[in-house]
Amino acid sequence: MDIKSMTLDELKDACQQMGEKPFRAKQLYDWMHHRLAGSYDEMTNLSLAFREKLKEQYPLTCLEKVQVQESKIDGTRKYLFRLSDGNVIESVWMKYHHGNSVCISSQVGCRMGCRFCASTIGGLVRCLTPSEMLDQIYRIWEDTGERVSNLVVMGTGEPMDNYDNLVRFVRLLSSQEGLNISQRNITVSTCGIVPNMYKLADEGLQITLALSLHAPNDEKRRELMPIANKYSIDEILDACRNYFAKTGRRITFEYSLVGGKNDSEADAKELSARISDINCHVNLIPVNPIKERDYVKSTKKVVENFKNKLEKYGINVTIRREMGADIDGACGQLRKSFIDKSNEQP
Ligand SMILES: C[S@@+](CC[C@H](N)C(=O)[O-])C[C@H]1O[C@@H](n2cnc3c(N)ncnc32)[C@H](O)[C@@H]1O
Numbered sequence: 184m185d186i187k188s189m190t191l192d193e194l195k196d197a198c199q200q201m202g203e204k205p206f207r208a209k210q211l212y213d214w215m216h217h218r219l220a221g222s223y224d225e226m227t228n229l230s231l232a233f234r235e236k237l238k239e240q241y242p243l244t245c246l247e248k249v250q251v252q253e254s255k256i257d258g259t260r261k262y263l264f265r266l267s268d269g270n271v272i273e274s275v276w277m278k279y280h281h282g283n284s285v286c287i288s289s290q291v292g293c294r295m296g297c298r299f300c301a302s303t304i305g306g307l308v309r310c311l312t313p314s315e316m317l318d319q320i321y322r323i324w325e326d327t328g329e330r331v332s333n334l335v336v337m338g339t340g341e342p343m344d345n346y347d348n349l350v351r352f353v354r355l356l357s358s359q360e361g362l363n364i365s366q367r368n369i370t371v372s373t374c375g376i377v378p379n380m381y382k383l384a385d386e387g388l389q390i391t392l393a394l395s396l397h398a399p400n401d402e403k404r405r406e407l408m409p410i411a412n413k414y415s416i417d418e419i420l421d422a423c424r425n426y427f428a429k430t431g432r433r434i435t436f437e438y439s440l441v442g443g444k445n446d447s448e449a450d451a452k453e454l455s456a457r458i459s460d461i462n463c464h465v466n467l468i469p470v471n472p473i474k475e476r477d478y479v480k481s482t483k484k485v486v487e488n489f490k491n492k493l494e495k496y497g498i499n500v501t502i503r504r505e506m507g508a509d510i511d512g513a514c515g516q517l518r519k520s521f522i523d524k525s526n527e528q529p
Pocket residue numbers: 297299300301302336337338339340341342372373374393394395437439468469470471472473513514
């Protein structure tokens with residue numbers, strides 16, 4: 184395992200095996216997770232011999248900032264980072280009145296194939312390690328100089344398709360010796376991989392589960408999301424009910440409104456009936472069109488009507504505020520256009 188993905192206890196064992204005292208592990212942990220050291224050479228309170236041993240046994244890798252786009256409207260920042268193997272990923276920093284929020288990627292690409300999503304067009308390249316997920320937050324913290332209070336795993340990738348790394352990442356991020364971000368301020372979004380939703384409910388975590396529903400019935404969902412061929416909405420909603428029963432955490436349903444596909448009043452009525460018994464919140468997101476597909480955004484009026492209809496049936500609902508509208512591209516597009524441009528060059 185890479186050294187920045189280790190817990191403090193694991194690091195103590197590793198240090199001991201290298202003949203070092205356990206307090207060295209604390210110093211090392213502090214350098215990596217609080218002082219955001221980019222290399223062992225910066226860790227000047229560790230002996231040169233120890234640093235050499237570390238370099239040999241545990242190469243320390245950090246994300247490299249490749250590009251930042253900043254919104255003139257609200258200060259939202261989109262980051263493109265390069266991983267040590269040359270792959271690139273994107274992350275977003277948003278300023279809200281309740282604090283700063285970061286949206287991270289969990290994989291390089293995605294294999295789920297949702298029709299409206301730019302992240303999946305090149306398929307899955309690989310899963311991110313816990314430290315690569317952490318480092319997105321660390322590098323943004325370093326760049327902005329501001330603490331992060333909320334985290335959403337809603338960037339490229341399907342976190343439930345990278346389960347063990349995701350859970351380890353959440354534990355590291357929320358641990359007292361880590362950034363100590365409250366688990367209640369962490370949201371993990373999934374397209375609905377049912378067995379792992381059950382597993383997550385038993386981890387003893389207090390994170391919010393966001394479920395990307397996007398349709399009121401299986402037929403419509405299958406048109407938008409191939410994963411719907413594997414798990415039915417009934418199965419997914421049962422997994423959500425179980426998550427609430429086990430954790431007490433209200434479920435968030437994400438619903439991307441696609442013009443003429445899933446945004447009618449009948450869709451709203453059917454959706455309300457299906458989720459009315461679940462302690463939940465619905466987040467409506469007008470779909471962000473990508474050039475590879477011909478899906479269109481629902482009009483403002485249709486979005487408002489959809490919201491009103493859900494409210495009429497007693498569902499708690501918000502329309503997601505558009506952040507960084509001037510730098511907006513759909514999720515995964517910054518990475519995709521960077522790769523396309525790199526491929527065009529001779
Ligand atoms: C990029 S996904 C990552 C997390 C996870 N894989 C999932 O699907 O929930 C985060 C959210 O963005 C939504 N999304 C993806 N592409 C979109 C687009 N072009 N317009 C609006 N929402 C989009 C997804 O449906 C999902 O609800």
